[in-house]
Amino acid sequence: MADYEIPETREFPIIPSIMEGAMAHSSPFIAGEEFQTEMGFPSGEDKGLIENWKETFLAQLKDKLGKYRSLQVFMDTCVKCGACTDKCHYFIGTTDPKNMPVARQDLLRKVYRRYFTFAGKYFPKLVGAVDLTEDVVKDMYDYYHQCSECRRCAVFCPFGIDTAEVTMAARDILSMIGYGQKYSNQIIPKVHKIGNNLGLPEAALADTLEGLEEEVEDDIGVKVRYPLDEKGAEILLVTPSADFFAEPHVDGLIGYGKVFHAAGVTWTLSSKASEAANFGLFIGNYEHMRLISLRIRDAAKELGVRRIVFGECGHAWRVAYNHLNTLAGPWDFLDQNYPIPQHILEFTKDCLDRNILNIDKSENDHMTLTFHDSCNIARASRIGEDPGSQFTTPRQVIKAVCNNFHDMSADTIHDQTFCCGGGGGLLTDDLMELRIKGAQPRMEALKNVSKDYGVTHMAAICAICKSQFTKVLPYYGMTMDQIVSVHQLVSNAIVLEGQGEEAEDSDDTEEAA
Amino acid sequence: MSALSILYVILFYVAMITLVAGVTNKILQYKRVPAPLKIAVTPAPLTKKGVAYRFFTEVVFFNSLFRATKWTWIFGWIFHFSMLLAFLRHLRYVISPDSFIWPLVNNMVVQSFGHYAGFAMLFGLAGLFGRRILVDRVRYISSPSDYLMLILIMGIAGTGLMIAYVAHTDVVQLKAFIMGLFFFDWQNLPGDTVLLVHLTMVLLLMIIFPISKLLHAPGLFMAPTRYQIDNPREKRHLSPWGAEIEAKDGRNS
Numbered sequence: 001m002a003d004y005e006i007p008e009t010r011e012f013p014i015i016p017s018i019m020e021g022a023m024a025h026s027s028p029f030i031a032g033e034e035f036q037t038e039m040g041f042p043s044g045e046d047k048g049l050i051e052n053w054k055e056t057f058l059a060q061l062k063d064k065l066g067k068y069r070s071l072q073v074f075m076d077t078c079v080k081c082g083a084c085t086d087k088c089h090y091f092i093g094t095t096d097p098k099n100m101p102v103a104r105q106d107l108l109r110k111v112y113r114r115y116f117t118f119a120g121k122y123f124p125k126l127v128g129a130v131d132l133t134e135d136v137v138k139d140m141y142d143y144y145h146q147c148s149e150c151r152r153c154a155v156f157c158p159f160g161i162d163t164a165e166v167t168m169a170a171r172d173i174l175s176m177i178g179y180g181q182k183y184s185n186q187i188i189p190k191v192h193k194i195g196n197n198l199g200l201p202e203a204a205l206a207d208t209l210e211g212l213e214e215e216v217e218d219d220i221g222v223k224v225r226y227p228l229d230e231k232g233a234e235i236l237l238v239t240p241s242a243d244f245f246a247e248p249h250v251d252g253l254i255g256y257g258k259v260f261h262a263a264g265v266t267w268t269l270s271s272k273a274s275e276a277a278n279f280g281l282f283i284g285n286y287e288h289m290r291l292i293s294l295r296i297r298d299a300a301k302e303l304g305v306r307r308i309v310f311g312e313c314g315h316a317w318r319v320a321y322n323h324l325n326t327l328a329g330p331w332d333f334l335d336q337n338y339p340i341p342q343h344i345l346e347f348t349k350d351c352l353d354r355n356i357l358n359i360d361k362s363e364n365d366h367m368t369l370t371f372h373d374s375c376n377i378a379r380a381s382r383i384g385e386d387p388g389s390q391f392t393t394p395r396q397v398i399k400a401v402c403n404n405f406h407d408m409s410a411d412t413i414h415d416q417t418f419c420c421g422g423g424g425g426l427l428t429d430d431l432m433e434l435r436i437k438g439a440q441p442r443m444e445a446l447k448n449v450s451k452d453y454g455v456t457h458m459a460a461i462c463a464i465c466k467s468q469f470t471k472v473l474p475y476y477g478m479t480m481d482q483i484v485s486v487h488q489l490v491s492n493a494i495v496l497e498g499q500g501e502e503a504e505d506s507d508d509t510e511e512a513a
Numbered sequence: 514m515s516a517l518s519i520l521y522v523i524l525f526y527v528a529m530i531t532l533v534a535g536v537t538n539k540i541l542q543y544k545r546v547p548a549p550l551k552i553a554v555t556p557a558p559l560t561k562k563g564v565a566y567r568f569f570t571e572v573v574f575f576n577s578l579f580r581a582t583k584w585t586w587i588f589g590w591i592f593h594f595s596m597l598l599a600f601l602r603h604l605r606y607v608i609s610p611d612s613f614i615w616p617l618v619n620n621m622v623v624q625s626f627g628h629y630a631g632f633a634m635l636f637g638l639a640g641l642f643g644r645r646i647l648v649d650r651v652r653y654i655s656s657p658s659d660y661l662m663l664i665l666i667m668g669i670a671g672t673g674l675m676i677a678y679v680a681h682t683d684v685v686q687l688k689a690f691i692m693g694l695f696f697f698d699w700q701n702l703p704g705d706t707v708l709l710v711h712l713t714m715v716l717l718l719m720i721i722f723p724i725s726k727l728l729h730a731p732g733l734f735m736a737p738t739r740y741q742i743d744n745p746r747e748k749r750h751l752s753p754w755g756a757e758i759e760a761k762d763g764r765n766s
Binding site: 015017018065066067068069070072073074076077078079080081082083084085086087097100102103106117118119123125126127128151154155156157158159160161162165286287290294297298321322323325326327328329330339340341378379380381382387388390415416 | 539542543546547548549550551552553554555556557558559571575577578580581582585589644645648649650651653654655656657658659661721724725726728729732733735736737738739743745746748749750751752754755758764765
């Protein structure tokens with residue numbers, strides 16, 4: 001583990017004092033010409049700004065103000081009341097005042113005021129408007145990449161101002177003047193070309209899934225299928241590519257397969273749409289987000305499926321739930337009797353409600369669970385029919401397969417949940433310090449519930465959360481395997497038909513031997 | 514008519530036109546710009562009625578602010594609510610005694626609550642001002658205009674209270690002046706200094722309304738995060754420019 005200053009976790013959190021410039025050094029790698037070009041973005045010399053960056057910036061900002069009502073309204077309505085100032089996990093973890101949501105928005109708002117409002121044009125000092133300079137742009141690049149677009153601030157804003165909207169707009173504008181972020185801009189072309197964030201081609205994927213089938217059969221003695229590109233299957237499962245091999249993600253994928261198996265439905269993965277994640281959201285680019293979504297439409301048509309189900313992934317579910325209909329719809333060729341798309345937890349919950357799963361809760365007795373509400377699911381979706389079902393459904397499923405469960409402190413869950421610290425396109429090693437510090441509020445809540453209720457494991461339904469926690473838990477004195485997938489718990493507890501029969505047989509043989 | 518009265522007649526019209534035209538223009542601008550994506554902050558209502566209820570809790574109780582910070586909420590809510598009471602009391606200057614709504618305005622409840630509301634306004638504003646100076650986070654995000662706005666409204670409340678308690682003015686003549694503005698039958702304005710200061714600050718507030726953060730009043734209702742209905746799976750949401758992109762490659766058909 002590299003050496004970072006780890007923020008303290010406290011029993012009773014208090015709001016920290018601000019420390020200017022505390023994270024001024026944090027800046028992700030800028031995308032080189034190669035990736036910028038692939039994305040259709042320009043690049044300057046030596047990863048610098050393009051020649052006419054200033055005109056381009058202002059033209060792009062004007063364009064965005066005319067295309068996104070959210071941005072135009074949010075630029076005007078902030079009254080600087082301060083309600084959001086202590087709500088961001090990155091502010092709490094770093095104490096840098098530019099990580100206060102309003103200050104982050106102001107990096108763009110100050111420029112908006114200077115060039116687009118009467119007050120800013122004629123009385124800039126009075127209203128805090130500033131000229132667009134290279135320093136201002138650099139500040140934007142640094143601090144718009146210290147926001148995970150988690151929307152916790154938007155919950156508390158009296159005017160519903162969502163910093164994520166501002167961050168997305170700013171990142172897209174920055175991309176257009178040569179300041180694209182390497183991590184996201186390197187990944188997105190892989191989805192366009194190959195079908196997933198990892199650049200995992202069809203053959204490798206088929207191989208992985210075959211291995212998974214063998215592993216599950218060895219483990220429980222039942223042949224559970226993990227099919228790829230099977231035409232005529234009823235369900236297309238779209239899941240984050242991390243599910244194919246990362247821990248604990250893959251245990252979740254095993255779980256989905258078992259649930260489908262027990263439910264008796266036919267399903268398939270697609271090599272073309274082998275990715276639920278959609279980093280187009282992170283970089284605030286409608287066109288890229290749409291093109292990534294359209295791969296799912298194409299795959300669904302080619303395979304002739306009747307339903308689409310999404311695996312455990314936070315921002316992917318935000319895009320799927322809110323935007324798939326907009327970007328890749330209309331979905332008139334799918335079965336209208338099911339939600340389009342459906343979340344895997346909606347599927348599993350329905351199976352549990354219909355009592356068609358054979359569950360042995362005691363299989364999870366070695367753990368006491370808590371649940372981490374992923375930001376995008378909590379504040380930008382539903383998992384079920386009622387508002388708030390995104391909180392209840394995962395907990396109902398966990399409680400249906402586990403005996404021991406305790407929630408974390410009320411002001412850190414549901415729509416007040418804290419981001420894992422790695423969302424929004426920040427899950428990259430060049431932002432490790434930020435990720436560790438941003439995880440502080442969640443780590444604090446986890447430590448406290450562990451101390452008070454003996455919680456041993458935290459379940460999550462987001463690939464980014466799982467990867468992020470795997471990495472940062474050790475920095476806070478915990479172990480990486482304390483983070484688990486919800487469908488991993490389902491997988492542990494579910495007893496499939498025929499399961500255990502062979503196992504008992506083999507026990508007998510052992511005794512006989 | 515005195516030169517002073519003529520000046521204020523002109524100022525009143527300028528301020529009124531600036532306020533109405535400026536705010537209308539802004540609202541039309543917000544309406545013109547599409548919201549291309551569903552971005553309701555969830556849990557969000559599933560129906561129009563639910564959205565109306567969501568706004569009701571925000572406008573009447575400042576629900577989100579209450580969840581965010583109790584101090585800002587208590588000062589902010591007291592200030593806004595007492596400003597409403599003071600506003601209601603002032604309606605007696607613009608409503609004719611013959612009107613059917615006159616009894617709704619000219620009664621003990623509205624008039625006496627409005628009478629004392631000025632003190633509550635000052636209290637709330639002082640609290641907000643104090644937070645702006647004392648809390649390091651709020652101080653960091655404050656521009657000169659943020660302090661001046663509070664000072665301006667404190668000035669309006671303060672001079673209003675002075676007129677009510679210390680330096681009375683000829684309210685009958687004042688009403689004649691105001692009503693004259695509506696019917697283009699211009700009358701003299703009482704020349705008391707405190708009244709003139711009070712009115713000047715109100716006029717200034719009206720003029721800066723459409724070019725300042727006071728736009729939070731109409732903007733509150735224009736935030737897609739709050740007004741959108743949570744039904745993206747059930748109903749396809751598509752903006753005009755989103756449809757144009759679709760039409761170009763035809764991949765959604």
